[in-house]
Amino acid sequence: MKVNYKPVLTRFFSDPNSHRLNFYLQNGGYKQAKRVLTEMKPEEVIDFIKKSNLRGRGGAGFSTGMKWSFIPKNLGKDIYLVCNADESEPGTFKDRILIENDPHALIEGIIIASYAIGAKKSFIYIRGEFVEQYKILNNAIQESYVSGYLGKNVCGTNYSLDIILHRGAGAYICGEETALLSSLEGKRGYPRIKPPFPAIKGLYESPTIVNNVETLVTVKHIFENGIEWFTSIGTPKSPGPKLYCLSGHVKKPGLYELPLGMQLKDLVFDYGGGVKNDLRVKGVIPGGSSSGVLKDDELDIIMDFESLMAKGMILGTASVIVLNENVCMVDALWNIARFYHHESCGQCTPCREGSGWIEKLLERIERGHGTKDDLKIMSEIAKNMVGRTICVLADALAIPVEHFVKRYFNEFEAHILHKGCPNRQLAASNT
Amino acid sequence: MTFDQRIKEALDKYPTKNSALLPILYILQEKYGTISQIAIEEAAKWTDSSPAFVYGVFSFYTFYKREDEGKYRIWVCSTISCSVCGCKSLYEQIKNYLNLNGVTTTPDGLFTLKKAECLGACEIAPVVQFEDEYIGNADIETIKNKIELIRTNESKL
Ligand SMILES: Cc1cc2nc3c(=O)[nH]c(=O)nc-3n(C[C@H](O)[C@H](O)[C@H](O)COP(=O)(O)O)c2cc1C
Ligand code: SF4
Ligand code: FES
Numbered sequence: 136m137k138v139n140y141k142p143v144l145t146r147f148f149s150d151p152n153s154h155r156l157n158f159y160l161q162n163g164g165y166k167q168a169k170r171v172l173t174e175m176k177p178e179e180v181i182d183f184i185k186k187s188n189l190r191g192r193g194g195a196g197f198s199t200g201m202k203w204s205f206i207p208k209n210l211g212k213d214i215y216l217v218c219n220a221d222e223s224e225p226g227t228f229k230d231r232i233l234i235e236n237d238p239h240a241l242i243e244g245i246i247i248a249s250y251a252i253g254a255k256k257s258f259i260y261i262r263g264e265f266v267e268q269y270k271i272l273n274n275a276i277q278e279s280y281v282s283g284y285l286g287k288n289v290c291g292t293n294y295s296l297d298i299i300l301h302r303g304a305g306a307y308i309c310g311e312e313t314a315l316l317s318s319l320e321g322k323r324g325y326p327r328i329k330p331p332f333p334a335i336k337g338l339y340e341s342p343t344i345v346n347n348v349e350t351l352v353t354v355k356h357i358f359e360n361g362i363e364w365f366t367s368i369g370t371p372k373s374p375g376p377k378l379y380c381l382s383g384h385v386k387k388p389g390l391y392e393l394p395l396g397m398q399l400k401d402l403v404f405d406y407g408g409g410v411k412n413d414l415r416v417k418g419v420i421p422g423g424s425s426s427g428v429l430k431d432d433e434l435d436i437i438m439d440f441e442s443l444m445a446k447g448m449i450l451g452t453a454s455v456i457v458l459n460e461n462v463c464m465v466d467a468l469w470n471i472a473r474f475y476h477h478e479s480c481g482q483c484t485p486c487r488e489g490s491g492w493i494e495k496l497l498e499r500i501e502r503g504h505g506t507k508d509d510l511k512i513m514s515e516i517a518k519n520m521v522g523r524t525i526c527v528l529a530d531a532l533a534i535p536v537e538h539f540v541k542r543y544f545n546e547f548e549a550h551i552l553h554k555g556c557p558n559r560q561l562a563a564s565n566t
Numbered sequence: 567m568t569f570d571q572r573i574k575e576a577l578d579k580y581p582t583k584n585s586a587l588l589p590i591l592y593i594l595q596e597k598y599g600t601i602s603q604i605a606i607e608e609a610a611k612w613t614d615s616s617p618a619f620v621y622g623v624f625s626f627y628t629f630y631k632r633e634d635e636g637k638y639r640i641w642v643c644s645t646i647s648c649s650v651c652g653c654k655s656l657y658e659q660i661k662n663y664l665n666l667n668g669v670t671t672t673p674d675g676l677f678t679l680k681k682a683e684c685l686g687a688c689e690i691a692p693v694v695q696f697e698d699e700y701i702g703n704a705d706i707e708t709i710k711n712k713i714e715l716i717r718t719n720e721s722k723l
Binding site (some may be wrong): 213222223224225226227228230231256262263264265266267299301302303304305306307318319320321322323324339380381382383384388389390420424454456458459462467470471474477478 | 580581582584586587588589591592622623626627628629644645647649650651682683684685686687688689690691695698699700
């Protein structure tokens with residue numbers, strides 16, 4: 136079933152000028168920043184976002200207002216806001232499209248958030264591969280400086296803010312917030328042990344808030360449309376609109392702005408048009424490659440943070456990847472394992488070694504050399520990766536391992552019994 | 567602006583010198599074509615650190631150009647969404663077209679073919695990053711045309 140919802144975040148995206156300052160100003164741009172800076176105290180801004188119950192769109196779903204309120208008061212240190220535009224969770228492309236089409240909404244969100252936490256400098260960490268998007272964003276930032284929306288006396292107030300656009304250089308792990316800060320300091324992108332959390336000790340050991348692109352864009356729209364608008368969308372615990380990414384074997388892949396709490400099957404069939412070539416669904420990954428997998432008879436699940444958590448999965452980035460009936464699930468999981476092994480930063484033994492062994496075991500099973508014990512060993516390794524590492528990249532592999540093996544156990548077993556992939560010519564990826 | 571001026575500007579932006587290391591490496595990559603030993607030593611000088619430290623940072627990141635890389639990179643996304651949309655056969659076709667046998671760079675030093683991890687454009691899978699440009703719904707014909715265009719232009723240089 137399609138729902139009755141009018142897009143807000145993406146409403147101008149069909150206009151080729153939507154990324155330009157003039158276009159943005161004609162459509163009410165920077166009015167909210169100006170209003171917030173002149174009429175509200177920072178604490179009031181934080182309270183407002185707390186009341187909206189906005190939850191971070193970067194993957195973990197933590198309350199944005201709550202996070203902002205963790206910044207210690209009167210510490211005498213500089214405070215930083217860092218926008219996470221490293222977008223690299225497989226299946227995810229929403230932040231890229233937001234930056235291409237509406238960079239000024241991001242800048243306005245950053246102004247509001249920086250003001251709320253008391254930051255005078257903020258950073259946007261954009262992944263290195265996004266060369267075109269870097270240029271668009273860089274242009275937008277220059278435009279805003281020239282027109283007085285950034286720099287000294289933002290919007291004519293006595294608040295000043297600089298934005299530094301910083302390019303990453305190809306490392307998935309730099310999306311993890313503490314790794315991102317290490318990288319921003321010009322080091323290897325190594326995650327750091329938490330606590331201390333960045334809000335207490337972040338960039339240059341100063342209080343720092345890291346927020347995702349979509350989160351900050353949403354902040355701007357909450358101010359523009361009000362808390363009532365925001366909380367009337369979605370579910371009570373997961374309110375607001377969400378950008379869903381659809382990819383894989385779906386007829387109409389792309390970005391869909393819809394309320395949180397959609398039924399997964401409506402996304403796949405009513406919006407995505409169902410499976411390409413009218414094949415059947417074998418599985419759907421609900422929220423990026425680390426989120427788990429659901430079988431065709433489980434697609435009535437509600438896409439919010441709680442419902443997926445109840446299944447031992449995560450909503451993650453709400454990036455839906457559709458796998459058709461011809462996909463070899465051993466091969467798919469091998470592909471996912473290869474990714475996390477490749478991207479492990481290597482600091483923690485369970486992650487570095489565990490992800491490597493899981494990749495090897497899956498390769499062996501897919502190639503027909505698997506033994507009966509392999510599945511047990513693999514699940515053991517996955518279990519031992521959870522909760523024992525500096526960051527949750529290890530969990531990001533353990534979750535799909537658990538769910539792929541549990542849901543497609545017969546297929547994994549068949550590979551071992553028949554010494555190879557029954558579908559070899561269909562298997563798509565690794566070898 | 568000269569390269570030195572751009573580096574100074576980058577240094578001015580950040581609260582610490584070391585924070586400018588990634589941007590400085592990008593600027594030096596433009597200057598030297600790849601991140602060579604000379605580039606590393608120069609970056610170390612600008613940021614008051616050691617070449618060993620800079621090398622350690624540089625080698626962590628995949629997006630900088632290594633010295634053994636060709637002039638143009640062809641990166642075929644091989645992660646899950648692209649994988650189920652046929653990136654494997656596309657990769658093989660490009661590999662055959664470039665005649666790469668057991669190597670990743672063509673003998674003339676023009677092209678380097680590599681598998682990439684999710685490029686954040688899965689809605690247009692399979693995706694190829696051709697130098698800085700994303701090519702969505704990529705097929706061998708499009709890639710062949712790009713390769714030939716570059717070959718023609720390079721032969722005129
Ligand atoms: C391995 C790993 C990769 C991550 N990658 C990203 C990313 O690319 N973009 C992002 O916004 N958050 C990413 N996150 C989540 C961040 O650590 C952080 O929670 C988020 O940026 C906070 O923003 P939010 O509160 O607005 O969601 C990643 C986390 C992990 C563990
Ligand atoms: S869990 Fe993995 S990626 Fe995270 S810090 Fe440890 S080794 Fe690095
Ligand atoms: S999986 Fe290829 S771009 Fe995301």
